[in-house]
Amino acid sequence: MFTTYKEALEWIHARLRLGIKPGLKRMEWMMERLCNPEMKIKAVHIGGTNGKGSTVAFLRSILQEGGYKVGTFTSPYIEQFNERISVNGKSITDEEVLRLSNIIRPLADELEETELGGPTEFEVITAMSFYYFAEVNKVDIVLFEVGLGGRFDSTNIIQPIASIITNIGLDHTNILGNSYEEIAFEKAGIIKGVTPIFTAVKHQGALKVIEEQAEKRQAPLSKLNQEFSITSHRSLEKGEMFTLKTKPQTMDQLEISMIGQHQTENASLAVIAAQYLNQQGFVVTEQAIRSGLKNAYWPGRFEILSENPLIVIDGAHNDEGIAALVHELSTRYAECYIHIVFAALKDKKLDQMISKLDEVANQISFVSFDFPRAADALDLFSLSCSQNKIAVEDGWKDYLIEAIKTLEPNGILVITGSLYFISEVKPYFSNFRKIPHIACDKPIYI
CATH class of the missing domain: 3.40.1190.10 (Mur-like, catalytic domain)
Known part of the structure; x- marks a missing residue:
């Protein structure tokens, strides 16, 4: 017992x-x-x-x-x-x-x-x-x-x-x-x-x-x-x-x-x-x-975590989910500088997903996270054709803080991919407000 x-x-x-x-x-x-x-x-x-x-x-x-x-x-x-x-x-x-x-x-x-x-x-x-x-x-x-x-x-x-x-x-x-x-x-x-x-x-x-x-x-x-x-x-x-x-x-x-x-x-x-x-x-x-x-509210589905800076999380973990995300970004935020942070599971069909993200992202970052089936950041990086991409092998938490600090004035930070990754990101986000110079105004859901 x-x-x-x-x-x-x-x-x-x-x-x-x-x-x-x-x-x-x-x-x-x-x-x-x-x-x-x-x-x-x-x-x-x-x-x-x-x-x-x-x-x-x-x-x-x-x-x-x-x-x-x-x-x-x-x-x-x-x-x-x-x-x-x-x-x-x-x-x-x-x-x-x-x-x-x-x-x-x-x-x-x-x-x-x-x-x-x-x-x-x-x-x-x-x-x-x-x-x-x-x-x-x-x-x-x-x-x-x-x-x-x-x-x-x-x-x-x-x-x-x-x-x-x-x-x-x-x-x-x-x-x-x-x-x-x-x-x-x-x-x-x-x-x-x-x-x-x-x-x-x-x-x-x-x-x-x-x-x-x-x-x-x-x-x-x-x-x-x-x-x-x-x-x-x-x-x-x-x-x-x-x-x-x-x-x-x-x-x-x-x-x-x-x-x-x-x-x-x-x-x-x-x-x-x-x-x-x-x-x-x-x-x-x-x-x-x-x-x-x-x-009605459902967490992790194009969820606006902060309006200033503009931060969104979206559990787009397959091709259809990515297509829906890209559609919203290209119609709602076409005038914004779009920085996408992406993590995924290695058993997914990743090439088409990343290709779609490349089309809409001004900057795309690939990160690894601690999960048995998680894809390696470098493997994700190799599938991207973006001219402005980066691979982060360790320390996605520190990287997110830096990404928020350096986000363009008209920028949107989109954190997406595996729901297992999103489930780690969202609770961690509440700590951002405690970090000097990272205070987020008008949080929607914390």
Whole structure:
């Protein structure tokens, strides 16, 4: 038995050594021993390549504005491990993590002795979330974000009220497949029989796979630009505004505080899911939708940390994420001197990502960070064609301080790449204000 939160957390993270083990049998084994808590939960399942977390944030905020108690299970975390399991946006406590770990640990040890083998880190955390929402802190509804893929993801043992697939991109190709169609097949694995599925997938090959799997399971399918559409989009100083047309109604001038045209798609998915929940015993008014969208916040997604100097962090960790980032920089900040600091995982397709960043950056810096799969700064540097580039092998923290000190008067510092890197940068940023001559005015989120 663990006696401290630190011991429990070390045990959970130590299970990273088991890597990724696709399949549902270990989860089913643990759930049976726990009397199937996953069957006691009303849930919405959210999968896709990019936009899962933002969609969760929009839908949670809408439902919370409607007066509901909403659980969320998300990954990875940005500032603290506990945020992966939250209620109404508030992370579970250290004491609750300790309690849940002591419940799951004996099962993990017993499972280790079977032919199935021990559960992975993600399976342990997923099991903790199921038990928590069903037995420890009961909620009205839970929004489960898929960890990887969908078909064999640990969360895919739930029977949701509805499912959402945000988009499809070429990410985790070593596991999910090398084509949009192969990846779409894995993502479509969360589609359940006669359970509505909402999607913003635009790639025609991927969308065809989604359509085929939905038809096979007799799941009603609503698609962006068909059953619902976005019009009259315009960017605001701190967000976006758009009109959403759906079969029930047209909602004009919806406003979100997250930056990026792509966020209007994630917001629209949350809205149509909320409208469907209105038919399933929930009451979600138009006012709750409007307020929920505007108040929704998700860390590390084009997040403005400071206005003076202008500092942005964005967890653009794949080609689609980088494309969205570059679009916003080229449209919103075309007149600025753009300095990009980039770190990534070495198992990503990095050449195209860096090529896109080269196009928009006046200066680009590549850094290494302490993570087993982190790419070497020099390797990133070698992929860049920029005339103004630098590689920082050690000491990214000191380098960020220097980058802020030397930022051009009309400059913007954009820190981007791996979410694991962003999760280290954001907590560290709060220390910048304590350093002489680095005080930042008007911090947005600290």
